[in-house]
Amino acid sequence: MRHLLHKIVSDIQKQERKLSAEASSFMDEAYRMTVYLKEVLADIKEDIINEGFTTLEDEILFFKQIKPSVLGKLIYYNKVFRIETACPASNGNMYESYFAMHLRELKLEYTEHVCNSDFYRYYRSGRTDRDEQYFTLGKINCYDGLNSFVFEIDTKFSTYFDYKVAKIIANELIYNYLTTKLSPEQNPDVLLQHGETKDFFWTQTKNALIELVYALYACDAISHGKIGIRKISMVFQILFRISLNDIHNSFHRMKTRAGSRTLFLDQLKYSLEEYMDREDNL
Template sequence: MNELIDNILAELDVDITNINIYGYDIIEFSLSMVHRLQKALNDLRIKLQTHKFSTKEEEIFFFKNQKPELLSRLLYFHKIYCIEVQCPTGGNDVIKLYINKELDNLTYFFNRNLDFYQYYRSHSTIYDEYYFLRGNTDLRLYTDSTLLDKDPNFSTGYDYKVAKILANEMLRIYLNKKLQKLENESYIEKQYQSISTKIPIRFTGKKAALIELGYALVSSGDINHGNIEIKEFMNYLSTMFNIDLGGYYDAYIAMKERKDRTSYLNKLIENLSKRMDEDDRR
């Protein structure tokens, strides 16, 4: 059992390390992780039907430490998926307000479960037989009715609470880093706005041309190592060149439908080659 869980966690950690969790594909990645973890936990549930723990200490260790490690990751990625798909559209201030509300929810859970949190974090063991042995749960120790319908062969009730604590700690880190990223973007945007008022650099070509260039740069993977959303980059270009690039997606659709899809990029190549040829003749 120990080897099985260690192998699953090792594989998960490799996948998590190889992806930018703050990147544009976090929704698809988190959903795939949810499906993967659900399967892993279901496989573990099936194995536990025939597995007999040699001692009560071994069973306590499983429900206090091993199962929560897997379950916490499931809760973590499921919550990330929900947060990201429900994230409101709008400026950074709107998104920061949304994230702060999610952080408040974590604080609410912490305050509501303070006694058990302190018990778990202090590595206390005095109530472990009630908390982490199947069939020994004392209803007088908790009032959360949602625990009553847990699978009695695969849960003691409190293994879920441990997993929730671990998941919330990971979520707090995720949300705070996301919040910091937004604050940094807001600061940079203000700096660019300040610069643009002092140095009047404008893009005087057609709006569609700048949108074509923006899509090309994002598609190249050369902006932030490919970890940037088209919306974020269009906002950046809008600020840098003091131009409204709203409706960029409609312009992109029109670009795909025209005969010369990359007309502006082709024009850039032509003009640069012409300049080089003129320099050579001088």
């Protein structure tokens, strides 16, 4: 069962990389990932219902890690598509206010419905003592006061709590997505507040930084390629206190540049070689 987990995660990452290069916008990428993940989940469901589980451990692993890894990404991309299609502007105050509103709603949901729940604390602490209760079929207990959503799930393919794990995964991804849409001024809680970083700021163009982010992602330079574009860009935005807005559209405009499509990387190579030559001549 663990090899299935690794294969699913690897296949999703490959599809994300493929669509990141092909899609005309992040909206298009989110839609196509939603369709892809919906099909993946349907295929997995058919296999599980037809074949079942050979061991209790496999069943727990499936509902605690495998299914949530797919469903969490599906919830995330579907949410992103809905947010992108309703966005009132491409930039400016209205644009930032729109994403700030969604971020406030996400934080409110976390405060009111997530952080104080027994299950959330159980899952976050890495405990396993109640896994059989939470992640095996047929253990749903209505006396626990569960959300009414429980009456709509397919009890042959859900323990209810697998969905809650998927929501935790999705909300983390949505949070990262929303913070990259906002400037540091609009979202001060993601700023690095240390005094030693106050002199760090980006002095090239935003497109130059986007070019660098995509280059690092394309060659798996960060976390062996397991970290997505938007998470990498968020780190740079926080470090340099700069807003990159929709890096996906900017990247696709770069692909149609006249002349060199990698202006900044070409400049980096030239500047480094020139610096090396100066060092040799000292």
